[in-house]
Amino acid sequence: MEYVGRVPAAPLDQFIDDIYCLTGVPRHRLMSVPPMPSAHFFLHLSGPVRLWDSDSSVPLAVFTEAWFMGVWTRRFLFEYPPRVRLVGVHFKPWGMSPFVGVPADELRDRWAPADAVWQRSADRIRDRVGDAASAAETLRVLEEELRSRLADAPARGLDLVRHTGRRLESAHGAIPVAALADAAGVSGNHLANMFRTHVGVTPKRMARIYRFARLILSVDALRPVDWSELAQTAGYFDHAHFSREFKDFTGHTPTEYLALRRRFPTERGGPHDDGPMPAD
Structure with a gap:
């Protein structure tokens, strides 16, 4: 797969490690992900993605649009579609906090559809990003969206x-x-x-x-x-x-x-x- 990404400009770089586009045919569709020091936003522009918690009591999740993932303390599995077109944000561990307005412990070891966090916004983001002619333009649109959602003042602590x-x-x-x-x-x-x-x-x-x-x-x-x-x-x-x-x-x-x-x-x-x- 082809990865195109970059670190966003200040002040977003205080909260985000990189924004990126991932496209192409995956070498391996089913992946096991260990705990890593990061949180994520994903927007899929191709087929559905399936996610499994290593805790077998948690039901399978299937996402066709956009979703957030908080910091994970245990491994999980995800399955790419046959062809990938994904736009992502790789947040620092604390980086999601000023964008979502939801206590981070509510997203620990969890995934949540973007509309559950950014109400009624997934379609608009998808339309803006989906119309971008190039990866560079896609990242510009995504960075602009993130900048518009960054809280004006840091929350307590x-x-x-x-x-x-x-x-x-x-x-x-x-x-x-x-x-x-x-x-x-x-x-x-x-x-x-x-x-x-x-x-x-x-x-x-x-x-x-x-x-x-x-x-x-x-x-x-x-x-x-x-x-x-x-x-x-x-x-x-x-x-x-x-x-x-x-x-x-x-x-x-x-x-x-x-x-x-x-x-x-x-x-x-x-x-x-x-x-x-x-x-x-």
Whole structure:
């Protein structure tokens, strides 16, 4: 598939990692996605997309238009249509908050149709984006739409979450939450409450996701992998805990995951990179 994307201009870049278009025939239609430090908006201009929670009690979801996804703390699966034409927004963990007006914990581990969040707007966005003649024009329209929806003033606690979230990001989660709270001059409970509101998870859970993302992105499947060294570098000092979390987040043991990566090399240059893996 072809990926065309870019970082939006300020002030959107404070909240969004990239906006992108993804088009073409997918190499693999069914993908397994581990928890990653991000939230998403998707607009599909082709066939329906199916999504499964790794919690089997959650029913299958089928989307034909636009939807939001908050931060996920467990893996999920999605299935591309036979041909993809998708427009997406890759939000920073706290980045969806000033656009949707919904507490982030209501979208944690959940997907929601865009009209449930931006009432009666999916068709209008689809019409504007669908009429764009090129990927560049599509991204211009999408950026304009996002700019129009950015709140005029930050909600209570968002600046605090952005500041501490950036520290977590730069440290790959390897910073004690108590140190974050002390540096910000707030209590640990207050910081946790603000993270639940604007990210959907506590700073401790967010640190776990950043730590895991660092581990996954450091794997070079073309070379021998020393899992003990990678795990320790990423901040896992208990091998049993590392093994359990890896299996929970990917559905595979480290050895199985590496074999899968070698069998199905990731397509570089896209918005997903080393996160999702083929599940079919």
